[in-house]
Amino acid sequence: MRRPSLRWRLALLSATLAGGVLVGFALLSGWLIYQAKLERLDAQLSNRLLPLSRPANEEDPISPETRLAQELGLASQTAVAIALIDREGQVRYRSPWWPETLSTQGRWSEWPGATEPFSPERDPWLRRPSLNEPTIGPTTWRTSEGRWRIIGRVTPLGRIMIAVSLQSLHQEMAILWRIYGLTIPGALAAIAGGAWWFSGRALRSVDTLSQTITQVTAQGLHQRVPTTGMDQEFETLVTVFNAMLERLERSFHQASRFSGDAAHELKTPLAILRGELEQAVQHAEAGSPMQQTLSHLLEEVSRLSSIVRKLLLLSLADAGQMSLRREPVDITALVQEQLEDVALLAPELTVTAALEPNLEVMGDRDLLIQVVQNLLSNAIKYNLSRGWIRVQGKQQQGQVGITVANAAKPLSLEEQAQLFERFYRGNPARTRVTDGLGLGLSLAREIARAHGGDVILVTSLPSEVQFCLTLPTGGKLAPT
Amino acid sequence: MNVLLVEDEAKIASFVGLGLREQGFVVDHCANGQEGYDLALERDYDVVLLDIMMPGKDGLAILKGLRQAGRNVPVILLTARNELDDRITGLNLGADDYLAKPFYVEELVARIHAVVRRSEGERQNILAVGSLRLDRITREVTSNGQRVELTGREFNLLEYLMRSPGRVLTRTQILEHVWGYDFNPSTNVVDVAIQRLRKKLEPVAAAQWIESVRGVGYRFRSPEALQ
Numbered sequence: 131m132r133r134p135s136l137r138w139r140l141a142l143l144s145a146t147l148a149g150g151v152l153v154g155f156a157l158l159s160g161w162l163i164y165q166a167k168l169e170r171l172d173a174q175l176s177n178r179l180l181p182l183s184r185p186a187n188e189e190d191p192i193s194p195e196t197r198l199a200q201e202l203g204l205a206s207q208t209a210v211a212i213a214l215i216d217r218e219g220q221v222r223y224r225s226p227w228w229p230e231t232l233s234t235q236g237r238w239s240e241w242p243g244a245t246e247p248f249s250p251e252r253d254p255w256l257r258r259p260s261l262n263e264p265t266i267g268p269t270t271w272r273t274s275e276g277r278w279r280i281i282g283r284v285t286p287l288g289r290i291m292i293a294v295s296l297q298s299l300h301q302e303m304a305i306l307w308r309i310y311g312l313t314i315p316g317a318l319a320a321i322a323g324g325a326w327w328f329s330g331r332a333l334r335s336v337d338t339l340s341q342t343i344t345q346v347t348a349q350g351l352h353q354r355v356p357t358t359g360m361d362q363e364f365e366t367l368v369t370v371f372n373a374m375l376e377r378l379e380r381s382f383h384q385a386s387r388f389s390g391d392a393a394h395e396l397k398t399p400l401a402i403l404r405g406e407l408e409q410a411v412q413h414a415e416a417g418s419p420m421q422q423t424l425s426h427l428l429e430e431v432s433r434l435s436s437i438v439r440k441l442l443l444l445s446l447a448d449a450g451q452m453s454l455r456r457e458p459v460d461i462t463a464l465v466q467e468q469l470e471d472v473a474l475l476a477p478e479l480t481v482t483a484a485l486e487p488n489l490e491v492m493g494d495r496d497l498l499i500q501v502v503q504n505l506l507s508n509a510i511k512y513n514l515s516r517g518w519i520r521v522q523g524k525q526q527q528g529q530v531g532i533t534v535a536n537a538a539k540p541l542s543l544e545e546q547a548q549l550f551e552r553f554y555r556g557n558p559a560r561t562r563v564t565d566g567l568g569l570g571l572s573l574a575r576e577i578a579r580a581h582g583g584d585v586i587l588v589t590s591l592p593s594e595v596q597f598c599l600t601l602p603t604g605g606k607l608a609p610t
Numbered sequence: 611m612n613v614l615l616v617e618d619e620a621k622i623a624s625f626v627g628l629g630l631r632e633q634g635f636v637v638d639h640c641a642n643g644q645e646g647y648d649l650a651l652e653r654d655y656d657v658v659l660l661d662i663m664m665p666g667k668d669g670l671a672i673l674k675g676l677r678q679a680g681r682n683v684p685v686i687l688l689t690a691r692n693e694l695d696d697r698i699t700g701l702n703l704g705a706d707d708y709l710a711k712p713f714y715v716e717e718l719v720a721r722i723h724a725v726v727r728r729s730e731g732e733r734q735n736i737l738a739v740g741s742l743r744l745d746r747i748t749r750e751v752t753s754n755g756q757r758v759e760l761t762g763r764e765f766n767l768l769e770y771l772m773r774s775p776g777r778v779l780t781r782t783q784i785l786e787h788v789w790g791y792d793f794n795p796s797t798n799v800v801d802v803a804i805q806r807l808r809k810k811l812e813p814v815a816a817a818q819w820i821e822s823v824r825g826v827g828y829r830f831r832s833p834e835a836l837q
Contacts, residue, residue, distance in 0.1 A: 394663065397690035398619055401712035405625035408715055408783075411826065412632070416778055422825030425780040432782040435712050455698050470763060471789065474802045499790055507797075 140329040145322035152317060156310040163306065167299055168279065172268040174202055175281040175292055195225055202294065209295040211278075216288035229273040229293065270296065335364035339371060351379035382449065389445040396438050404431045440569040444552070447576035454494040454580060461489040461498070461530055461601070462523060468502045472519065476510045485523035489530045491601045497577045498601075501585070502532070504570040505597050509536035512595065528603050533588065535596035549587055550575055574599075611726065612654070615639045616646030616672065617661040617688065622711075626659070629715030633774075635722075643667030647675055655683055657722050660705075662689035662696055670699060677704040684725040688713070714783050720773060739772050740833040742816050753814035763788060764807050771820060771830035780827040804828060 133139075178198055196207040204210060211225040268281040271293075277300070282291035342355045354375060355368045407428045414421035446452045462485045472481055491498075509519045517537035524531055541549075552572050575585040583601035590596045613635045617623040620641065627637045638655075640646040643666035650658050650672065658676070660669035667675075673685055687700040690711040697708045706725040709718060727735075727746075737744040741753045749765055751758040760768065766788045771779065781800045789799065808817040821829045 394690040397711045398622065401690065402619070402621040402625070404712040405622060405629065405715055409625055409629060411778060411780060416829065417824045417826065421778070421823070425782075425826040428780050429782045431712070432786065439710070451695075453695050453698055455701070467762065470761060471799060474763075474806070475797055475799050477802075496790075503790070 137326060137329045137333060141322040141326040144325035145318050148321045149314070149318050152314045156314060160303065160306060160310070164299070164303055167302070168268075168270075171202070171279055171294060171299070172281060175268065175279070175294065178292065179281065179283045179290065198292065204294070204298055209298060211293040211295075213291045213293070214288060215291075222288065229275045229278060276300075332361065335360050335368070339364075339368060343371075346375065351375060351382055386445075386449045386451060389442060389449075393438060393442045397435070400431060400435050400438065404428065404435070407431060437569070440573050444569065444573055444576060447573075447580060452576065452580040454497065456492045456494060459491055459493045459495050459498055461491055461532065462487055464495070464499060465502055465521060465523060465532060468499070468506050469521065472506055472510060475507075476513070478516055479510065479513060480516075480518040481521070482518070483521040485521065486525060489523055489525055489532075489603075491530050491581070491603060493581050493601060494577075498581075501574040501577050501599060504574040505532075505534040505585070505599060508571065508597070509534050509595075512536065512538050514538065525603060529583070530601045530603055532599040532601075533596060534599075535588075535590070535594050537593065538595040540592035541595060546587055546589070611656045611722075612636045613638070613722070614646065614650055614653070614655045614658045616643065616650075616659065616664065616669065617641065618643075618664045619661070622661075626715055626718065630719065630722075633719055643669070643672060647672045650676055650683065651679060651681065656726055657684045657686065659686050659688055659718075659722075662687055662700070670696070670703060673700065673703050673705055682729070684729045686718070686721055686725060714786065716774065716777070716779065716783055717787055720770065720787065723773065737769065737772050739775055739830070740816070740819070742772065742811075742814070742819070744769055744772055753816060756814055758810055758814060760807070760810060763803060764810065767803055767807055771828065775830045775832050778823050778826055778829045784827060800827075 134142075178201065193207065194212055195210045198210045198212070199205075199207045202210065208227045211228040212223065213221065213225065213228055214223040216222050268279055271278050271280050275295070277296040278293040279296055280291060280293045282289055338360075339355055342353055346353055354372045357365050357368050357372075360368055407424055411421055411424045411428060414424055443452065465485060466483070469481060469483055472479070506519070506521075513519065514537045519537075520533075520535045522531075522533040522535075550572050552569055571585070578585045578599055578601065581601050583599065585597060585599050588596040588598050611634070613630055615623060615626060615630075615637055617626065617639070618641045623639050623641065627639050630637050638649065638653075640649055643664040645666070646660070646664075647667050660672055662669035669687055669689070673687070676683065676685065684706045685704070686707045686709060687696065687705045688709050688711060689696045689700075697710075700708050706728065707721050709721060735746045737746065743752050744765075745751075746769070749762075751760055751765065751768065767784065770784065770787050784800050785797075788803075804820060804822075808820055811817040811820070819831055819833065821831050823829055
């Protein structure tokens with residue numbers, strides 16, 4: 131699977147990081163707030179224990195629960211429950227809403243001094259009047275009615291216990307969690323959005339850079355990326371890139387000048403050789419061994435010239451500098467003319483042609499002749515004995531397509547892949563005449579591509595080889 | 611016919627000059643661009659051959675200067691450099707033809723005749739050897755009024771042969787002129803085409819005028835030379 135874009139990852143990463151921090155902070159602060167509230171409650175409760183530990187004043191019209199609830203700021207008196215148990219274990223007072231589960235004997239009996247008779251020697255701290263600390267709890271008990279905070283004290287009279295429902299505290303906490311639950315995702319979305327926007331802004335320089343790189347072809351090497359308005363970090367990159375382009379441009383110009391110079395250097399001696407040989411052929415006695423030798427030499431010079439010419443064309447194509455002299459070319463007529471030669475060259479082959487009349491392209495006639503010649507001469511060269519050649523030409527979707535098919539032994543995948551390689555000739559075992567130069571097909575393709583078309587191998591039946599030349603029709607010219 | 615050859619490479623100038631003189635041209639040679647330009651302005655030539663890469667003033671500059679000076683003398687460019695570009699520039703500047711090095715002198719002669727013919731308003735349309743008449747405009751071949759039907763290639767082949775009677779033309783020379791420079795030199799297309807041409811010339815008793823030169827090529831001999 132493809133990795134998501136850097137922008138996405140940055141946004142996601144910052145959101146995750148911030149999310150982790152925020153959630154951690156929320157949990158910690160929530161816990162701390164909860165603890166602080168509990169502590170305050172505990173402190174308030176232990177303050178209330180001492181007055182309660184005195185014998186209840188019967189005339190007091192307000193129940194102790196109500197008073198306590200008011201003092202603790204609780205809305206309902208049922209949130210506070212009081213229980214008083216004497217030293218014999220008899221319940222002397224118990225709020226009606228005292229949670230049933232808190233009364234189980236098992237729970238209280240765990241408390242110190244719960245059931246033993248009072249002994250001032252054993253419990254000297256009980257007499258200390260300033261003593262504020264509870265001897266039971268504070269602790270939180272879970273009951274079926276919710277959580278209760280229990281605090282209690284052992285007095286000479288017995289045990290007194292206050293239980294405060296934590297429901298309201300939990301309600302407060304729930305509000306806090308709700309606030310967190312709303313603000314944290316909002317903050318995360320804002321952070322992710324911010325990171326997305328900011329990374330987009332930061333990457334704009336990279337976009338500019340990649341756009342320029344896309345435009346840089348062999349013809350566009352003179353382009354430079356402007357450094358103005360770039361972030362400082364990217365300025366270095368752009369400077370380095372521009373320097374690289376400059377080096378590339380320089381060496382490219384050197385290379386293309388070299389190929390021009392090399393061609394000149396090769397062609398001049400070839401021209402001399404050819405001219406002198408031509409003279410010598412004229413002056414030699416007609417049909418003499420000398421003249422035959424000279425004419426063979428002349429033939430080799432021709433072959434050499436042809437290779438030099440093809441190499442030069444290929445190097446120009448590689449440099450993207452194959453210039454075309456475009457004119458309207460009647461491809462149908464051009465192919466038919468070349469087919470005349472096929473009949474001369476290989477009379478034993480069955481040639482069928484189905485060409486739509488007047489297929490016209492805007493192209494370089496000389497170069498297009500070469501392409502067609504190459505495809506046809508390949509079809510002859512790699513044919514079976516007494517085989518066939520089928521040529522089709524038609525126009526579709528703004529393109530002229532010329533298909534040249536011939537009978538052949540099946541091509542292996544490896545051979546198919548190598549067909550367009552330079553100096554590739556095909557398996558010698560399969561060629562009837564191995565005098566190809568191995569440059570023709572790759573040159574044909576370069577020429578077609580310079581015209582905005584292509585030459586491709588069409589995979590069809592295994593018993594035939596089929597090449598398709600496509601060229602844009604006259605109206606739609608590819609820019610070159 | 612007067613020809614000015616502006617070419618800095620001495621050896622090329624030497625064989626081109628030699629080849630042209632052999633075929634009846636009067637050749638002035640000049641190895642420096644500026645001198646060549648002055649000479650072309652000074653004298654009346656039937657055709658000017660310009661090398662493109664030269665010291666002094668290059669071929670394209672001379673051509674441009676000549677055309678700007680209103681001289682319409684036919685110009686053929688000779689070059690070894692990036693031929694596609696030079697060809698386009700040259701033809702746009704008003705060159706009449708273009709020949710890439712290496713070339714055959716025989717081919718150059720054919721081109722000179724062609725551009726001169728064009729500039730002189732097609733006066734030399736008819737090529738006649740013996741009873742054989744070849745009309746370059748109508749592309750008809752007749753012998754004593756009898757027409758010989760030829761394909762396009764056969765016509766070009768016969769024209770090339772008839773233009774240089776008595777001269778030996780090698781297979782590769784014929785191949786390059788008639789079929790274009792990129793045909794595989796070891797094909798036997800020339801021999802097959804010659805055989806067919808001979809067959810078509812048999813009814814007018816001209817088949818034997820195309821003479822085979824063993825191991826080399828062909829030669830067109832007029833009936834007078836054969837006798």
